[in-house]
Amino acid sequence: MAMNYEIVRLKPDTELKGFDCGNEDINNFLVEDSIDYQNGLLAVTYLAVADNRILSYFCLLNDKLAYLPGDDKTSWNRLNRKINNHKRLKSYPAVKIGRLGTQKDISGQGVGREIIDYVKFLFVRSNKTGCRFLTVDAHKDAIGFYLKCGFSFFTESDRDDETRLMYFDLKPFKDALAL
Numbered sequence: 001m002a003m004n005y006e007i008v009r010l011k012p013d014t015e016l017k018g019f020d021c022g023n024e025d026i027n028n029f030l031v032e033d034s035i036d037y038q039n040g041l042l043a044v045t046y047l048a049v050a051d052n053r054i055l056s057y058f059c060l061l062n063d064k065l066a067y068l069p070g071d072d073k074t075s076w077n078r079l080n081r082k083i084n085n086h087k088r089l090k091s092y093p094a095v096k097i098g099r100l101g102t103q104k105d106i107s108g109q110g111v112g113r114e115i116i117d118y119v120k121f122l123f124v125r126s127n128k129t130g131c132r133f134l135t136v137d138a139h140k141d142a143i144g145f146y147l148k149c150g151f152s153f154f155t156e157s158d159r160d161d162e163t164r165l166m167y168f169d170l171k172p173f174k175d176a177l178a179l
């Protein structure tokens with residue numbers, strides 16, 4: 001069943017205690033670092049809130065996708081083929097989902113996917129600068145979630161790492177919406 005909540009930008013006076021998504025790093029970032037990152041213009045945090053309770057949160061920051069030095073060219077060429085020949089660049093503008101966590105007691109109820117959809121819409125409807133891709137450094141435990149949300153691996157060189165760089169191409173998404 002769909003949950004009712006609103007997505008709000010973090011404010012200095014927001015009560016942040018009591019959030020637990022099961023990942024210490026993500027829990028701690030919200031309480032200890034999110035406001036400093038926001039003040040330092042490094043990442044903006046958004047909260048999904050219902051009845052004064054944080055159900056989920058995520059951060060956004062500017063990013064780019066570029067050829068990774070030392071990587072084989074296969075992944076980069078695959079990504080480049082998505083772009084019209086005359087528009088190919090050395091790197092492409094992107095936005096990174098820096099962190100995403102859903103309260104443990106409501107996980108698996110669709111809030112994470114709705115947040116990813118919200119971000120996809122945000123950057124095809126009302127973005128003020130070019131942004132072709134969403135990116136995420138997906139923790140290996142969350143890779144299945146991002147695959148379900150339509151993300152792909154950017155390279156094979158990180159396949160044994162704790163996190164893998166994944167991306168979502170916003171252009172086919174935008175075209176499907178006929179925007």
Ligand SMILES: CC(C)(COP(=O)(O)OP(=O)(O)OC[C@H]1O[C@@H](n2cnc3c(N)ncnc32)[C@H](O)[C@@H]1OP(=O)(O)O)[C@@H](O)C(=O)NCCC(=O)NCCS
Binds near residue numbers: 099
């Ligand atoms: C990963 C996370 C954000 C997903 O949030 P959520 O609100 O539970 O996700 P949803 O309920 O929207 O799940 C959407 C789909 O992904 C699946 N899914 C959710 N988490 C998954 C995971 N870790 N691995 C594989 N599939 C997952 C769900 O079963 C669901 O599948 P369905 O559509 O077939 O039913 C949440 O589990 C979480 O906070 N995890 C701990 C922190 C973390 O690892 N964050 C990611 C850091 S990169």
